[in-house]
């Protein structure tokens with residue numbers, strides 16, 4: 001089964017269009033959604049969660065259309081959103097009571113284990129939490145109702161590198177169960193490179209690619225050469241160019257470039273930065 005299937009999804013605002021997005025996340029895998037500010041990541045996530053309506057296209061989650069009795073499917077989705085979504089005055093103990101009445105499979109033992117693991121206070125009001133504490137509380141909730149799919153919008157932002165690393169491990173452990181999957185958006189590309197099996201790159205509302213991470217890293221290389229050498233390169237091989245003082249740096253398809261050239265392995269950040277430059 002696929003955890004998420006998106007077909008030809010389109011949503012238009014006055015100054016922005018999420019343009020004909022299609023992607024599939026198979027069950028058991030983690031997909032990272034990368035994109036610059038305003039690329040359309042949160043809009044995509046809101047559409048997935050049926051929080052806003054699409055102009056066109058279909059979404060299916062855990063094998064069912066998100067227009068078809070989504071209340072039931074939602075039980076199986078753990079959600080962490082960029083913006084906090086608990087009433088300001090509540091504390092962690094009260095969140096437990098709210099969630100016990102929200103999710104059929106709510107497991108308070110698991111929840112309090114996470115509260116303890118994340119060193120969160122039990123009686124402090126949510127409004128007095130730091131951003132990192134708020135994110136941790138939302139992550140604890142998302143992991144405490146036996147979800148099959150986690151949808152995480154900037155779930156690691158605001159966390160320090162040590163806690164981020166711990167949380168990435170938790171997410172990774174979550175997908176050891178083959179029926180568990182994660183869609184996670186983040187600006188922290190290195191986190192996604194570490195964690196994800198698939199990378200989807202949104203740029204100005206368009207999906208520039210969705211690809212297995214290992215294939216991406218194998219497919220591309222960074223070529224450094226003089227302007228004269230660059231003139232002789234097959235331009236179909238070139239996916240992004242940066243002019244430098246000594247010549248050219250280019251993202252190229254490894255198989256289309258003569259390996260007499262010095263080619264360096266890119267990371268995911270290199271790939272998206274080069275590609276974004278090509279698309280106006």
Ligand SMILES: Nc1ncnc2c1ncn2[C@@H]1O[C@H](COP(=O)(O)OP(=O)(O)OP(=O)(O)O)[C@@H](O)[C@H]1O
Nearest residue numbers: 013014015016035036037038039040041042043044
């Ligand atoms: N309700 C709305 N009405 C009009 N425009 C909107 C609305 N919601 C989002 N947008 C616009 O859609 C575009 C994409 O926004 P979105 O929040 O999806 O981006 P994002 O990739 O999540 O960005 P960030 O990384 O900054 O959170 C932006 O230009 C935003 O202003």
